[in-house]
Amino acid sequence: MGISSTGIGSGLNVENIITKLVALETQPLTSLQLKATIIQTKISDYSQIKSLVSTLTDTASKLSLDSGWNTVAVSSSNSAAVSATVTGIASATSFSVGVSQLAKAQSSVSDAVTAGAAVGSAGTLTLQLGTWGPARANATGSLFTPGSAASVNVTVAASDTLAQIAAKINDAGSGVVATVLTDASGDRLMLRSASTGEAQGFRVQANDTGDGNNTNDSGLSALAFDLDLDPGNTAAPTVAAYGMGANTYQAGQNAKATINGIAVTSANNSFKDVVAGLTITASAVTTSDAELITTNDKAALTKNIQAFVDAYNAVNKYLADATSYDDATKKSGDLQGDSTAIGLRNSLRSLLGTGVVGGSYKRLSDVGLSVARDGSVTVDATKLGTALDNPANVKILFAQKNTDASTNGIARKVKTFADGLLAFSGGLNNKADSLAAETKRNMANQDKVTARAAAVEKRLRTTYTALDTKMAGLTALSTYITDQVAAWNNNK
Template identity: 30%
Template sequence: MLSSPGIGSGLDVTGIVSQLMALERRPLTSLDTKEAKQQTQLTAFGSLKGALSSFQSSLSALANPEKYTAKTATLADTTLANVSATSTTATGSYSMEIQTLAQSHKLKSANFATTGTTIGSGTITIQFGTYSGGAFTLNPDKAAQSISISPDNSSLAGIRDTINLANAGVTASIVNDGTGNRLVIASTDTGLSNALKITTNDTDTNNTDNVGLSQLNYDASTGGTTNLTETVAASNATLVIDGILINKASNKITDAIEGVTLDLLKTNTGTTTTLNLSRDTASAQSAVSSFVKAFNDLNKTIVDLSKYDATTKRASILTGDSTVRSIQTQLRNTISDPLTTAGGGLSILTEVGVSFQANGTLKFDSTALSQVLNDPTKDISTLFASVGKTSDSLVSFISAKPDTNNGKHSLDISQIATQGTAAGSAPAALTINTGVNDTLNFTINGVSASVTLATGTYTATSLAAEIQSRINGAPEISAAGITVALSESAGKLTITSDQFGAASTVSITGGNGKQDLFGTPVETSGVDVAGAINGVTATGSGQILTGAADSSGLTLKISGGNTGARGTVDFAHGFAAKLGKLVDDMLKSNLIDNRIDGINSSIKDIESQREALNQRLEGVEKRIRAQFSALDATIVSMTQTSNFLQQQLSRLPGASS
């Protein structure tokens, strides 16, 4: 019996229509199921793309050659120094005795009543060099620094603050010794060649008395004015390594043993300690282990998305997908494919203990890697990184691009890079007089500046040091990161830019000292290196040469030597570089994106089908309801007719019987 009778007819029209429409809506359920599967596939490809990106990121770190050639430095007595080594360090052991530590030159002033006591104003000039035999020899590598002391900052504290703000290679402090306040000036850098010479241009016009700013003068050379007192003499660090006496200006020594940095902490005079330099096998083991883990993480993602479980007979969302199979195959083939011309004596990963297992993952045998690391004829860096091995010691491999071809690249040099110079045409005048021949105007590498030289009588060597110090200290030059070197030959001075190539220029443009110091200078611009790699003209910039054609992206540094044939460069992309390029191509190409685009298109098509079906179902429901409404009306009419006939028949004679 119908539970919800309609009006008049007693039919459950709503229920009947609902059941009929449920049958009509079955195609919608099918579309929903199809869309859910497409969305799951879309998520799966997104996960695959993310896993490839993560793998690519891990490969970037693994492509660093130094990870596989690192060296470790250990000192038996760790309290003496901190030690470290680079990949260029040769293994071995050394005996070491630290006799003295380097010291900074420190000077103190006389006592002053308060920190606010007025000292004087004017200009303080600080120079760095070496005192020996009553003479002061300028350090040509340290620029002279001039500090202006204004009347507003002429107090003891004001001078201290002004010196510190100038960043002039010295620090200033005030020490109260119980009887008064002393200004202490210390060289920032240690070493004999960084002793201080301080001269002043005092506003009281007397630059040598002990009044005003000239109270801060310090020149310990013969005839110099020393109004400051030395508290700590400048000194070098001295140490003996394997019986060789080493003398250095700094306690941080980077050039005693190639690739080794010694940061001296204290002395052990009269005794020795042992410095051991060995291959850092832990670093290489960690690098290779990280590579194996990175691949296995990616492989797990691929397997989880595409595996088929024979036990449950259930497939994964991407089981059998051609794109996933292609990615997996390409990765495995690249790992299995031997390298060519790597130059390090290794060509395949199994040689360092990395091999495929039956389940498609990689396993790592650390013992096999250790054997390779202990073999001096093997260079594991060439197995993973992009490395070029040059046959000429003055040719260095700098870098390559992902599309640089593997192989042996021949090198021919037609022009060696040079530096810009300005050479004096006559011996320089050795006496500098104020306002007569003490200024120079110049342009170095396109940057112009001018300097004023200190008056006095020089040797050709000391004059070269003075000019070099002044030029390198010019604000415009130092701000541009430019330095020059001054040399002399038979009294003639030459200025040389530190830069190589066509942009390297030195021009002496004027100043009252130009004629006396350089005469008519011969100015020569630098030239870029030029040559060919594999017979194809390469691009030179300074000392850097970059290949073209099949050597495209191969970048070399030519540090000198002769023109002509310069040997070869054995270059190969290691496995990290090869896999990195492969993954990059996968991510940038349409391999995965085409599938994602196709799935998105299918989802949009499903949405269009659903919209069209919903519109059709609306019409179907209206039609069914209209039909049942008509049926309901018909039944009502027939019921009324039946009731009328029953009433009429009941009135006929004999109807009761």
């Protein structure tokens, strides 16, 4: 900043004068900045209100949907072997489950080769998923029915080790997982279906170009697995088992169980929707049936209702505090007098006070939910627990849906109202847009005041600089005349 000499010529305290005049021009900034702070506080308040209303919507949604009332608890007399989880609309019931077989994936292991050594012959392994069975008439083989997935070819070089072949099989995405096992005898190739079940069995056929023989136990053919040895001869195959097919293996199998004596199967150990709304999981074979019992879960229903009450109370309290005025302290809430906040609180309170048509319970107070004078809701746990002995009637109070929306359940009404508030063109977003526009206008007004004050300061400095120049000239003339008169007098 340059050195200012304004006032030297006139002898006036020009800087002080300009500072005070400019301060008068910027005085409106104080009120505008205070208003900006108030607007930002309101924006923060409405952001919090929006979050609280969103939580209220979520809790009301649980009480508005059938799934929110389909809360059942499942117990098993042998949970180590049989368990169940609720995955849909389930009813209170009981049934017995016996498990005779668990699902398994097909797996096989090759003979050992020298650790790290190459297979020694080139060719192609063809992997195909499908189902083995039935067994041949003479029990020397089994028929193979390919699945819907296309077969996959894996090209093997004569220099490839088992580890390299395993990597190629895994990269091929055939549905067969390859692993190398190393023991005292050397390396072995282990193959396993990626999924359990009879239909996830696999066949591996070798096209061994290295030794020209695809049905022996040397080279690439040692890694084959095929029980359908002579497809053209269903009675007595003429080709002996070779490769992995000649070794002990685990066949793919489905899980088998009985539910109240009815046989059921599954490709994995989960039986989904065999009993409506439940997924039964088998973990072990049973020697006696396990008893599964499903009962209405009053604890879960109580938790959902309490969550709804807590969410409503949180919104009500925040709005009450924000719109309040304390006579004793003479302090008001951030939204005191705000019609949107006041209207929102009154509307929510009104919704909780409405009744429903149909069912045994007409109002919230009938099931132990009481609305106090301040709008808060309290829960009589004993009365609510008694009502939930028959959850269907309580469900009507909260979730009923009618053609006339005014007669809908309480939670459904609250959800509809809250969804409207949170909608793109809803009340809360409109309020946020209004406050954002008000902020923009406030900042524009602040910029105008600042610009006007800068213009006034510039004009004042120009004016006083001209005055200083004029006064300096007059002072110099006055001094000259005074000096001349003095000289004349001295000469005389």
